[in-house]
């Protein structure tokens with residue numbers, strides 16, 4: 001009801017105001033102070049466990065590369081890297097030219113989950129919940145970015161690293177790589193939103209098998225169950241990152257507002273009840289209808305043979 005009233009109000013204003021409202025909506029988090037979540041408090045706690053970094057490289061082509069960088073710990077997430085990731089996601093939310101994102105690990109492996117040294121120090125339930133809410137918020141915002149995202153999995157994606165792959169639209173795997181939800185072996189279940197997202201990607205039967213068996217998912221199995229989109233084969237066809245960029249460029253070719261609109265309508269179809277998704281689709285449609293790309297296509301009388 002409140003949302004409807006706000007929408008009506010904004011529709012009476014400019015199209016730009018509604019577009020900005022939609023953008024803010026996509027930044028909404030799962031947890032706020034209503035749920036006892038104090039972002040600054042947990043940020044401070046996490047900063048006490050430093051090490052590694054999250055690097056963001058944005059390119060003029062509209063593709064960005066986010067690198068999880070802590071090779072001496074197999075790219076495990078220290079506390080400061082969790083904070084870094086949140087900051088990089090904020091940067092990407094404000095990147096108006098963005099169309100595609102590749103998430104990779106440094107030095108030929110993806111990510112081995114939480115840094116176990118930080119996990120041991122934060123093992124009381126209260127801190128565990130706070131870290132869990134922080135990471136769920138960040139990974140939800142990552143998945144909701146108005147750009148098409150790919151996890152490039154080389155080496156291992158374990159525990160929280162496996163969960164991170166599910167916060168991207170697609171997973172591309174290098175030969176010999178493994179995605180493994182090792183949580184059961186740690187006496188845990190996923191807490192970064194990985195279970196909820198996994199069910200939506202592979203269905204509840206497959207998700208039960210992967211989590212219940214802590215199964216090592218190789219590229220062949222990942223393709224079979226729909227966890228991975230493609231195996232990046234082929235010596236001499238460039239680095240895995242170049243191959244991932246080539247793969248992604250097929251879907252990000254075109255003007256940024258159109259690619260962003262594509263992601264928004266798919267995202268709302270994925271996340272919202274049908275009536276709400278339809279209304280969002282109409283509103284996103286309104287942001288591209290009569291826009292520069294649309295007018296140019298009409299003027300060029302393009303044929304789709």
Ligand SMILES: CC[C@H](C(=O)O)C(=O)SCCNC(=O)CCNC(=O)[C@H](O)C(C)(C)COP(=O)(O)OP(=O)(O)OC[C@H]1O[C@@H](n2cnc3c(N)ncnc32)[C@H](O)[C@@H]1OP(=O)(O)O
Nearest residue numbers: 072073074076112113114115116117158159160183186188
């Ligand atoms: C379960 C969920 C939870 C969450 O949601 O928060 C987590 O993610 S907990 C973390 C789950 N991950 C693990 O338990 C990984 C444990 N590590 C391993 O299984 C292995 O280290 C492996 C398979 C990643 C790599 O094995 P390999 O033989 O190739 O190398 P090393 O074992 O010698 O590892 C090199 C170096 O990295 C350190 N390392 C690896 N992973 C972590 C981690 N998650 N946290 C902290 N440190 C990690 C490892 O201890 C070695 O350090 P070194 O000082 O050389 O001993």
